[in-house]
Amino acid sequence: MAELSPTIDILKTFIVEHRWWIRFSIGVFSLHFLYNKITQPPASLRHIPHADFFALIKAIRKHKQIDDIAHEITFPTVANSTHGLYARFDNLGWTVHVTDPGIVKTILKSDAFPKSVNSIHTRRGTLAGRLLLGPNILFLSGEQWKNQRKVINPAFHRSMPVQIFGRVTQKMLNTMETEMKSDHDNDDVKPIDVHDISQRWALDVLGESAFGFQFNALDSNGEDNEWVTRYNHIVQSAQKPLYFLLPSIERQFKSWIPERRKAHQELSKFLDMMSSIADHKRQALLNKKASSLDKNDHEKDLLTLMVEAEHEGQGRLTDEEFLSNLSVFFLAGHETTAAAVSFAIYYLAVHPEIQQKAREEVLGIFGDDPHDILPTLEQTRELDYINRVIKETLRMDPPAVSMVARTATKDTELSGVFIPKGTRLTVDVYELHRNPRIWNNPNQFDPERFAPGGEAEQLSATGLPWVAFSNGARTCIGMSFSLLEQRVSLSMLLRKYEWSLPEDSIHKDKILTSGVGVIKPKDLFIKFTKRY
Numbered sequence: 001m002a003e004l005s006p007t008i009d010i011l012k013t014f015i016v017e018h019r020w021w022i023r024f025s026i027g028v029f030s031l032h033f034l035y036n037k038i039t040q041p042p043a044s045l046r047h048i049p050h051a052d053f054f055a056l057i058k059a060i061r062k063h064k065q066i067d068d069i070a071h072e073i074t075f076p077t078v079a080n081s082t083h084g085l086y087a088r089f090d091n092l093g094w095t096v097h098v099t100d101p102g103i104v105k106t107i108l109k110s111d112a113f114p115k116s117v118n119s120i121h122t123r124r125g126t127l128a129g130r131l132l133l134g135p136n137i138l139f140l141s142g143e144q145w146k147n148q149r150k151v152i153n154p155a156f157h158r159s160m161p162v163q164i165f166g167r168v169t170q171k172m173l174n175t176m177e178t179e180m181k182s183d184h185d186n187d188d189v190k191p192i193d194v195h196d197i198s199q200r201w202a203l204d205v206l207g208e209s210a211f212g213f214q215f216n217a218l219d220s221n222g223e224d225n226e227w228v229t230r231y232n233h234i235v236q237s238a239q240k241p242l243y244f245l246l247p248s249i250e251r252q253f254k255s256w257i258p259e260r261r262k263a264h265q266e267l268s269k270f271l272d273m274m275s276s277i278a279d280h281k282r283q284a285l286l287n288k289k290a291s292s293l294d295k296n297d298h299e300k301d302l303l304t305l306m307v308e309a310e311h312e313g314q315g316r317l318t319d320e321e322f323l324s325n326l327s328v329f330f331l332a333g334h335e336t337t338a339a340a341v342s343f344a345i346y347y348l349a350v351h352p353e354i355q356q357k358a359r360e361e362v363l364g365i366f367g368d369d370p371h372d373i374l375p376t377l378e379q380t381r382e383l384d385y386i387n388r389v390i391k392e393t394l395r396m397d398p399p400a401v402s403m404v405a406r407t408a409t410k411d412t413e414l415s416g417v418f419i420p421k422g423t424r425l426t427v428d429v430y431e432l433h434r435n436p437r438i439w440n441n442p443n444q445f446d447p448e449r450f451a452p453g454g455e456a457e458q459l460s461a462t463g464l465p466w467v468a469f470s471n472g473a474r475t476c477i478g479m480s481f482s483l484l485e486q487r488v489s490l491s492m493l494l495r496k497y498e499w500s501l502p503e504d505s506i507h508k509d510k511i512l513t514s515g516v517g518v519i520k521p522k523d524l525f526i527k528f529t530k531r532y
């Protein structure tokens with residue numbers, strides 16, 4: 001011991017004398033380590049091609065849209081690989097993106113890739129986290145997910161409120177008519193902001209059919225409706241590139257940044273509004289006052305059916321779980337369908353021959369009397385061509401462009417590529433649907449791909465080439481609901497209007513989109529001409 005003390009003294013003196021250099025070196029080393037950790041994939045994933053970190057950040061900072069990012073950065077990255085895997089820095093860190101139908105099938109159909117718990121932790125306390133992450137069916141895995149899906153499933157299977165879809169669509173047609181009336185003295189009609197009207201329509205449909213609640217978004221100009229304005233404000237703030245990509249900045253500093261503080265206050269008010277819907281609904285049902293209890297299943301809202309499923313012993317959701325699922329239904333249930341219908345309107349506008357063919361099918365089923373009709377469930381089942389249009393639209397522009405991240409629970413191989421345990425993976429829906437190695441002329445809109453025996457059917461031998469609603473056990477629970485909503489609204493629109501892009505449209509060359517995670521058309525104005 002006595003021999004060591006001079007050495008320790010020398011060391012102490014050295015540290016004190018050189019403390020600034022030592023701190024500086026530790027700082028530089030840490031920064032270097034952090035820089036490498038963020039800008040390069042971890043060593044365990046270096047054998048997989050990766051998208052350039054700085055090119056991606058630059059593109060996101062410049063609000064580049066998804067197809068530009070795909071064509072300039074990610075397609076070239078994956079083009080040289082035979083397996084269709086590439087790594088990319090996402091808001092959860094480095095993640096492997098899957099663009100091959102065979103691997104997509106392996107991931108979605110197997111229990112070995114549950115949803116990533118990390119996706120919840122990383123965004124806890126952020127806007128997106130507070131709005132969506134919680135004990136809900138979209139993010140949970142394993143037994144907890146199974147228990148919830150058991151309560152929620154019957155509601156989605158029993159409820160096909162086609163009459164509500166028709167009535168709300170009729171209201172949308174009336175609102176469009178009012179909004180189209182020009183304020184000038186000439187006969188010009190004003191083009192309609194298609195995504196704005198679709199969003200208000202989808203919200204009102206969801207309110208009535210899922211929550212038994214009137215959002216009244218179609219009654220007013222969207223800007224005056226507190227649900228629409230508050231929700232849009234929150235989503236726009238959540239998608240700001242800096243906070244989206246680096247959620248830790250938001251978690252640590254949100255109370256110091258006034259704009260962030262304001263967005264969080266808006267979110268608190270929004271969640272309170274949601275909570276009051278949930279409380280009201282449960283209380284009303286407990287007191288058996290809800291008039292919907294006497295309706296038949298097709299006309300009951302989803303929440304009523306969920307509470308009934310609980311009463312029938314299918315399981316029970318806690319208040320927190322009920323509210324958390326309500327937020328998921330709100331977002332997943334209106335934003336995606338509104339985008340899907342808007343994209344379909346765009347593709348029909350730029351392909352008048354396809355629009356006409358779709359209209360002929362509609363007139364053949366519903367007739368051509370000069371007044372609005374309310375489709376029945378049986379009639380909507382005959383809409384084969386409209387179905388193809390909807391599926392092709394969802395191939396070209398799937399609103400959910402990628403899925404919630406999954407985690408590899410053990411070391412494994414995908415198409416001969418080693419994937420270490422713990423790797424985060426996501427299905428890159430957009431790139432799968434636009435992959436030229438899978439689809440012929442993927443950028444061309446062609447509903448015939450989905451005809452019986454067509455390209456889509458042939459490709460199904462390779463795995464899952466079309467996953468707009470996912471597939472397997474975690475398939476979108478609202479898929480049939482949304483497809484029916486789309487069939488009803490497109491049929492009613494095609495009967496009443498013909499439409500085209502205005503001459504000066506910003507979408508003349510291609511559809512411009514906005515959004516990350518969920519995409520939608522950007523400022524899409526369409527000229528509608530009445531048929532009756």
Ligand code: HEM
Pocket residue numbers: 137138139149210328329332333334336337340398399400402403404405467468469470473474475476477478479481482
């Ligand atoms: C065009 C419309 C829609 C699209 C493109 C769409 C897309 C998707 C996708 C891709 C998933 C899988 C997410 C993942 O596992 O990572 C999903 C799941 C889900 N969707 Fe949809 N969706 C749509 C409409 C709806 C509607 C109308 C509702 C509800 C009213 C809904 C509720 C849900 C829920 C609750 C899940 C989670 C299911 C589970 O994991 O068990 N979606 N959706």
